[in-house]
Amino acid sequence: MDKILGICGSLRAQSYNRKLLQTAVHRYGDCQIEMADIDLPLYNGDVEDRGIQQSVQTLADQLRAADGVIICTPEYNKAIPGGLKNALDWISRIPGGLWARKPVATLSAAAGRTGGEAGLYHMRHCLLPLGADLITQPTVCIAQAQAEFDDAGQMTNDRYLASIDKLMQALARQIAQNRG
Ligand SMILES: Cc1cc2nc3c(=O)[nH]c(=O)nc-3n(C[C@H](O)[C@H](O)[C@H](O)COP(=O)(O)O)c2cc1C
Numbered sequence: 001m002d003k004i005l006g007i008c009g010s011l012r013a014q015s016y017n018r019k020l021l022q023t024a025v026h027r028y029g030d031c032q033i034e035m036a037d038i039d040l041p042l043y044n045g046d047v048e049d050r051g052i053q054q055s056v057q058t059l060a061d062q063l064r065a066a067d068g069v070i071i072c073t074p075e076y077n078k079a080i081p082g083g084l085k086n087a088l089d090w091i092s093r094i095p096g097g098l099w100a101r102k103p104v105a106t107l108s109a110a111a112g113r114t115g116g117e118a119g120l121y122h123m124r125h126c127l128l129p130l131g132a133d134l135i136t137q138p139t140v141c142i143a144q145a146q147a148e149f150d151d152a153g154q155m156t157n158d159r160y161l162a163s164i165d166k167l168m169q170a171l172a173r174q175i176a177q178n179r180g
């Protein structure tokens with residue numbers, strides 16, 4: 001069974017991106033899912049010199065073990081949230097190139113009319129130097145996300161669901177291909 005690591009770029013409990021991530025995982029189908037905790041201390045080289053903290057090591061271990069990753073993130077002022085960038089920076093300090101050739105599907109949800117598209121492209125920009133195998137089609141940006149989930153947190157828009165399905169199928173195909 002494919003091992004998937006889910007990363008939500010928002011730290012808040014009622015995050016629309018967390019709901020989107022749960023939807024994407026559900027639509028992926030049978031898989032073993034781990035959810036990342038990116039609520040990490042701010043990267044500081046002095047802290048690193050004292051040793052990698054357990055929360056960072058846990059995230060790195062989850063990433064190493066994953067066959068593929070799904071990242072759902074809001075945009076904050078047209079870029080990814082600082083907490084998500086901080087997590088990428090910490091992971092990049094762990095030896096072994098953990099993102100290299102890792103299939104990664106990126107999605108966004110935002111309150112605005114563009115659905116966080118600028119943030120989504122920024123996310124991809126941040127992942128490229130880490131060597132991630134980005135799954136880019138179709139683009140899934142949930143606009144005015146507050147109107148697209150019901151009280152139970154389920155996505156209600158069939159058009160978005162169809163795009164999420166296609167993206168998850170592309171992720172599964174890439175994972176299968178990498179496995180050989
Ligand atoms: C610091 C900050 C910056 C934001 N910048 C944007 C933005 O650039 N574009 C946008 O559509 N929404 C922006 N928003 C609104 C978010 O889309 C909205 O808060 C969304 O619910 C955040 O995602 P979440 O529900 O997963 O936490 C911003 C919100 C915050 C807190």
